[in-house]
Amino acid sequence: IMLHSTLALSLLLIAVSSNLAMAIKKEKRAPQTLSRGWGDEITWVQTYEEGLYQAKKSNKPLMVIHHLEDCQYCQALKKVFAENEEIQEMAQNNFVMLNLMHETTDKNLSPDGQYVPRIMFIDPSLTVRADITGRYSNRLYTYEPQDIPFLIENMKKALRLIQTEL
Template sequence: MTKDQGKRGERGRKKGKEAPAKGSWGSLAAAIGAVAMLGALLYGSFKAEDSTASVSPEPVPAATTAPPAVTTAPAPRPPPPPGKSANGENWNDAQIAWQSYEAGMARAKAENKPVCLVFYTAWCPHCRNYANVFQDPRIVTRAKDFVMIRVNPDDESAIGDRYAPDGSYVPRTFFLAPDGALMADVHAPRPKFQHFYDENDPGSLLGGMDAALRKLARPM
């Protein structure tokens, strides 16, 4: 073996010994890099948690339910004006002494006065109009010669059925003798609904009142 061949062999053995050393350093560097990367990931994770924890949470919206209903008693209804009923009729109670049927019949007999008996209902528009007739001063004056009785047949059907010679329409008005006898021939001048006096003309009822008084004045 020559001298050059011996040197090349020796260099080869040295290279072989150095190779493992270089490989170990590479592995160590890779491990260090992996640890550093893991550390960076962990640090970033902690930072993310810290930043999330520092943000105030949003409030949960309240349930959109209606407020509880407030139950208050209705305001008391003001009383109707003098002579005016709650449904708007004005029968002039302030100037005409209206009676119930029982009280009025007893009074007519005791005072020997004729009766003007009016049937009406709360739902009847003609009754509301007819009520205004009793505002007329002539009717107010003539009413003093009678016992004035007003009956709602919806409330007292038996009385309404007793006075219905030509039907149970409303309003209808009858004149009775002091003893309660019906003056059948005293009525409005009409072929039908003879006890329906003109709801707009007080003169119509005034004529019936005068006829009833004349009938009583004649000898029986």
């Protein structure tokens, strides 16, 4: 009888601990938030209108990332964007951040077409900075994973423009 109850208790412990482990694992997986994988530490605004309001109010530039879930280029860019500490820190501290999976009604956000991925900057005076471009003349606002240093420079440029213009 002693052996039987020890076995039962062991099985019970195994069942409880594996359920607990599964619960902990579930807990660890971050919920799909407004970040959509671009950086969970970043405070993201939900809409373009909210982004414009926050940019004006906080005197920070708004960075708008246009992307789609089924776009492999977007996914590749998202991965390096989310893993780059310098970008994540600047995005969290110095920018109002928005990522969109649909187009806005603001035609200024698609000066050379509605392609993804596309990253645009809007200054606190609510001017779309069409002058802050990536490396490609055929798609001025697109970035590829290897363009991360270029994107960092453009983020710094967006911040410098505010300091020099205001």
